[in-house]
Amino acid sequence: MFRRLFHPSACSQGFCMRNLASCVSRCNERGWFHLRKARCFRNYSHGSCYKGQKTFGSDEGTLQPWKNNSKRKWSKAAGFTVVGIGAFASCILAYCEAADNEEKNEEEKCTCHEEDNPLGKIESPNFDVIPKNNITNGIEKPVKNLTLEEAIHESVDLLYQTMEIAGIPGLSVGVTVDGCNVWSTGLGYADIENKLPCTKHTVMRIASISKPLTMMAVARLWEEGKIDLDAPVQKYVPKFPKKMYEAKEVTITTRQLLSHQGGIRHYKKKNGKKNSDVKNTLPKKQDESSEKEETKEVPDEKSSTSEEEKEVANPEHIELKNIKTSASNNEQNHSTVKRETTKKHEREGKKKRGKENEFDSKEYFIKEEFKDIESALKLFQDDDLFFKPGTGYLYTTHGWTLISAVVEGAAEKPFTEVMCKLFHDLGLNNTYLDQHRPIIFNRARYYIRNKHNRLINAPYVDNSYKWAGGGFLSTVGDLTKFGNAVLYSYQRKEDSKDLLLGILKASTVKEMWKPTEGTKMDWDQDGSYGLGWGVVEEKCKHGFCRACRHYVSHTGGAIGASSVLLILPSNDDLTENEVPPKGVVVAILCNMQNAGLNKVGLKIAKLFERVPS
Structure with a gap:
């Protein structure tokens, strides 16, 4: 019983010994722990070697240092944890049994240390396993390459963690390395x-990843001089x-709009109010239905005059009514102050947590169809x-x-036709306009959380x-294909005659990816933002501190959906014999809003970058 109780693998029965097994094994060839005998263990709090005896008393146990130069309380870091009353009683019984059987060996010397070194013999590390070039100019590089199976396994763990934290019902992920599709799968439920x-x-909805797709349409028109x-x-x-602006006429350019520097509002107006007056700019169907909601009942004049006559005839009734009115006014004032205080605390809480939730805006929930871009401009122009x-x-x-209106004017075609032509040229066979009527196979359902945090x-x-x-829909396969088309254009040398042309010039992509x-x-x-x-540039301000890899990405958030498309170009310059693209492209789509996916996307890209090609 004694030896079973204090075996290192039975830490839940008495003392936690997992971290001490290697040190205790030097005291006992079987790796078991004897309480009454002299023993040595590693104190991870102080990095020193102790021998002593565990005692149960008001002192809650003390450790006698090896050279008795000080006295310190034991702790979990030293390897001791008593679990429950039953375990405590078992420890006392085992202690007595050990005392009867080993009285002659109380002062047995510890063999896990040497006189000159209380930490014991330290084995010299094998430096052959550390690559010589893992550090460059104070920047650490990954030491170990990963197999494809290891990269996939770690990526799945990361994605499940993200799904648990954000409450995501289902997601799809796609990864390409050097233009080759190495992993794509789905987790959870689409419906x-x-x-x-x-x-x-x-x-699924790709939300704001629609912006890089639109940027490519703008870039092609730019290269054509249109x-x-x-x-x-x-x-x-x-x-x-x-x-x-400030009583002066100002000019807005397309370049400013592409980098979000045009001053145009997002979903909140300048006065700080959310857009509750959206219906004024919507199609007429909603305006007609809203008129019924705004009608109010007109009070009856006869009933009001009869009340006035009663008050004149009965002065006591007037006094009693005044008392009730003042009491009700006090209650209303109190409730008003309480509501205002609550709203103030909510606003302060939002400021502390960060920016307000943009999904509270009514413009996100517009249900009416806009037939053209011109009618959509009326929302904010x-x-x-x-x-x-x-x-x-x-x-x-x-x-x-507004950029889509510029594209229409430059191409002299409807914006939707320009984009559908672009999808065809890119080979994106599963990328569509987010329309309700068409039958789109494999379309996911979208979900949100209600005020009780339940899925609806x-x-x-x-x-x-x-x-x-x-406003676009797509798959992870189409998005990674689009990412590789941009990366190919970025890395292809313009004087190369053996390679096919990119969909854009390298100089154009560099301008797009310029912060x-x-x-x-x-x-x-x-x-x-480019x-x-x-865009994140390669930088490291201080040695052995945070180092940023060069990558580009775009995230998206829509009603019931979140997304990310991330491109991690290779750090190494391409040789004459190498064919682009060189790098990792990751796309993740999910059917839950407000799920931050850029961080996990970057981690996955860095994992697959360590897989030898």
Whole structure:
């Protein structure tokens, strides 16, 4: 019983010994622990070797240091943990049994140390296992390569952690390395009610990843000379009103809109109020239905006059009524103050937690279909600018609606036709406009959480008012293909004659991925915003501190959906014999809103970067 009780593997029965097994084994060839005998163990709090005896008393146990130069209380770090009353009694019985059987060996010497070194013999490390080039200029590099199976296993763990934290019902993930699809799968459910699992073919809302796709359409028109990025937007959209800021006329350019520096609002107006007056700019169907809600009952004049006559006839009734009125007024004032205080605390709490939840805006829940871009512009075109164009930064989806109008004017075609032609040229066979009527196979259901944090179906919304900024559907396979097309264009040398042309010139992609001064990357504080992409540059300010890898990405958030598309280019310059793309592309889509996916996407990209090609 004694030896079983204190075996290192039975830590739940008495003392926690897992961290001490290697040291105790030097005292006992079987690796068991004897309480009454002299013993040696490692104190991880102080890094010194002790011998002593565990005692049960008011002192709660003390450790006698090896050279008796001090006295310290035992702790979990030293390897002792008593679990429960039953375990405590078992320890006492075992202690007595050990005392009877081993009285002659109380002062047995510990053999796990040497006189000159209380820490014992330290084995010299094998430096042959550490690569010589794992550190460059104070920047640590991954020491060990991973197999494909190991990278997939760790990625699955990361994704399940993200699903548990954000409460995601289902997601799809796709990873390519050097242009080859190495892993794509689905986790969880695309449709909970019908128990349909997510797969790599599941179609979901990509939300703001629509912006990089729209950016490619702009870039192609730019290369063709049909768009001047620095010209006023009125050149392509004559009906868009000229804007004023601080009583002065200002100019908004397409380049400023592409980097969110045009001053156009997002889902909140400049006065700080959410847009409760959306129905004034919607199609007429909602205006007609809203008129019924605004009608009010007119009080009866006869009943009011009869009450006045009663008050004149009975003065006591007037006095009693005044008392009741004053009491009710006090209650109303108290409740009003209480509501205002509560709202104040809520606003302060939101400020402490960060920016307000943009999904509270009613514009997110628009259900009416907008037939053209011109009608969508009416949502915001007459609103005040937040700042003088080019002097600030405000992430805005409405600004990209104005960009879609610029594309229409430059291409002389409807924006939806331009984008469908682009999807065809890219080979994105499973990328669509987010429309309700068409039958789209493998389309997922979308979910949100209610005020009780229970999972419910997301409400129906129509995203036709923001095609360019967040109105497309796609799969992870199509998104990684799109990412590789951009990466190929970025890495292909323009003087190369043996390689096929990229869909864009390398100089164009470099301009897109160039950080714009005064901008920021909302989903990574180390980055900035370029033209339609978030960009993080390679940098490391201090040796052995935080080092940033160069990568580009864009995240997305829509009603019932979140997304990320991340491109991690290879650090090494391509040789003449190497064919682009070289790097990792990761796409993740899920059917739950407000799920931050950029961080997990970057971790997965770095894991697959360690897989030898």
